[in-house]
Amino acid sequence: MDLVVGIDIGGTKTKLGLVDKDGASLVSTFFRTREFPELNDYLDKIKETVDELVQQCPETVNLIGCGIGAPNASSRNGTIVNASNLIWKGSVPILERLKERMSLPMRIMNDASAAALGEMLFGNAKGMTDFIVVTLGTGFGAGIVANGKLIDGFDGFAGELGHVDMTLGDGRVTGLNVRGGLEAYVSATGLKRTIMYMQSKYMDESRFRSVAYNDLHGEDITKAAEEGDPLALKAFDYTADVLGLALANFTAFTQPEAFFLMGGLVNSGKWIFEPLEKYFDQYLLEVYRGKVKLLRSGMAGKNAAISGAAALIWEERL
Numbered sequence: 386m387d388l389v390v391g392i393d394i395g396g397t398k399t400k401l402g403l404v405d406k407d408g409a410s411l412v413s414t415f416f417r418t419r420e421f422p423e424l425n426d427y428l429d430k431i432k433e434t435v436d437e438l439v440q441q442c443p444e445t446v447n448l449i450g451c452g453i454g455a456p457n458a459s460s461r462n463g464t465i466v467n468a469s470n471l472i473w474k475g476s477v478p479i480l481e482r483l484k485e486r487m488s489l490p491m492r493i494m495n496d497a498s499a500a501a502l503g504e505m506l507f508g509n510a511k512g513m514t515d516f517i518v519v520t521l522g523t524g525f526g527a528g529i530v531a532n533g534k535l536i537d538g539f540d541g542f543a544g545e546l547g548h549v550d551m552t553l554g555d556g557r558v559t560g561l562n563v564r565g566g567l568e569a570y571v572s573a574t575g576l577k578r579t580i581m582y583m584q585s586k587y588m589d590e591s592r593f594r595s596v597a598y599n600d601l602h603g604e605d606i607t608k609a610a611e612e613g614d615p616l617a618l619k620a621f622d623y624t625a626d627v628l629g630l631a632l633a634n635f636t637a638f639t640q641p642e643a644f645f646l647m648g649g650l651v652n653s654g655k656w657i658f659e660p661l662e663k664y665f666d667q668y669l670l671e672v673y674r675g676k677v678k679l680l681r682s683g684m685a686g687k688n689a690a691i692s693g694a695a696a697l698i699w700e701e702r703l
Contacts, residue, residue, distance in 0.1 A: 386444045390435055390489070391688075391695030393496060394418065394455035396470025396523060401431070402688055403438050403446065404695035406703060408507025410688040412441045422472050424482065432486040450490040452697030453479070454499035454690060456524070460541035463493055469560025470523060492697040496520070496690065498535055498544055500682075501528025502700055503693030504645050509683030516641045518682065519546075519632075521650035524560060525568035525575075531639040546635060547572070551627060571628045573649040577601045579620040591616035603649050610656045621656045628657075629664025636673050647682035647689055 388403040391410065395418060402413030414434060421427035439446045457468035463480030465471065480493050494502075501518040504510040510518075514533040520526040525547030529536040536543045550556075552565030557578060559566030569575050580593050580601060591614050593601070609617035632644055650657060662679055669677070684692060 386442075387447050387449050388442070389449060389695040389698040390438075390451040390487075391691035391693070392431065392451065392453045393499075393690035393694050394453065394465070394471070395496075395690075396456070396468075399427075399431070400688065400691050401434050401438060402691035402695070403442060403448075404692050404699070406699060408503065408684075408692040408696070408699075410691045410695075412438045413688055413691055414438065419472060424473055424477060424479075428479070428482050428486055431483065435487065448489055449702065450492075450698035451483070451487060452499065452694040452699075453483075453491070453493040454496035454694040454697075455479070455493060456496055456526070458493045458495050458541070460492065460494040460498070460537055461539075462541065463491075465493075466542075467561075490698065494537075494694075494697055495526065495528070495542065495544060496693070497526025498528040498537065499697055500526070500647060500684070500689060500693040501530050501535060502696040503684055503689060504528075504682060505530060506696045506699060506703065507684065507692055508645070508689075509680060510643070510645060513642050515639060516643045516645060517635060517639070518645045518647065521572055521646060521648035523572060523574055523649075525572045527635075529639060529641075531641075536639075546631070549631070551631060567627070567631050571624055571631065571650070573603045576603060576606060576620060576624055576650060579623055580606060580616060583616040583619050583623070587616065587619065589615040589619075593617070603653065607653045607656060610653070618656075621653065622660045624650075625657055625660035626664045629661050630668045632661075632665050632679075633668035633670070633673075636669060636677055640673065641677060643678040643680050645680050645682045647684060651681060 391404045393400040398415045400415040402410035465477040518528040527544045527546040547568035548563040548566045550565040556565030557569035
């Protein structure tokens with residue numbers, strides 16, 4: 386059976402799986418990225434884990450390639466460069482080093498761009514030529530497809546929309562030290578920061594007044610919203626307002642048919658989607674109104690990050 390190794394390198398976890406031509410991850414696992422501060426040890430762990438996954442497969446496996454999604458990845462140079470949530474700094478020659486361990490065709494790309502390819506091959510963007518995938522996890526990522534082609538950029542770094550300044554330089558700092566950058570507001574981490582901000586701005590009673598920042602979790606904020614907690618509701622409304630403005634601005638670049646949202650923040654469901662639809666429509670230029678859809682990713686039933694990474698290889702085979 387022909388399968389592709391899909392690897393998603395995250396600041397917390399590295400997820401790996403063997404993915405078939407339909408985007409299904411037949412076997413998958415993860416390990417904690419930060420447990421391997423030395424790059425060589427980390428890459429040895431990847432090789433060891435891939436070998437284990439091959440052994441776990443019920444059928445004989447023919448690996449036809451390896452796709453990697455990672456923050457700040459240059460698809461042109463095969464490197465990861467100063468990713469804010471990763472331990473290794475500078476220009477990390479990850480593709481070159483991994484090829485020394487696994488003799489396979491390999492591609493690496495920004496994780497959100499890989500997610501966009503996955504959405505186009507395996508998700509809800511099948512048949513679309515113009516769309517943007519937005520990942521709302523620990524940070525904010527974007528993969529942009531226009532005229533049927535992924536926008537990769539001159540050096541492979543296109544789509545860093547999470548570091549677009551939304552406040553004219555007078556706001557929260559992102560992981561890349563951009564003051565007022567979008568991901569500091571619209572991400573799972575940004576939502577937590579907004580809860581703390583709402584506590585200082587308003588006097589409403591809230592369950593969060595006795596919760597420390599490090600004990601805050603996104604699912605707790607969603608549960609609080611369901612129970613009518615005023616600060617949770619204000620936090621979602623504020624987050625949706627910032628995101629609605631950003632997506633309206635991004636629409637003017639490429640006029641996508643749809644935005645596909647994925648990541649932890651999307652699990653908040655109507656608490657983020659309902660105010661987002663209101664603000665997005667409010668901020669859109671009139672010529673775009675009614676033409677741009679806000680949709681959930683179609684990768685929810687699959688391991689989206691792993692399948693998106695594998696799409697880098699399957700794209701050339703399908």
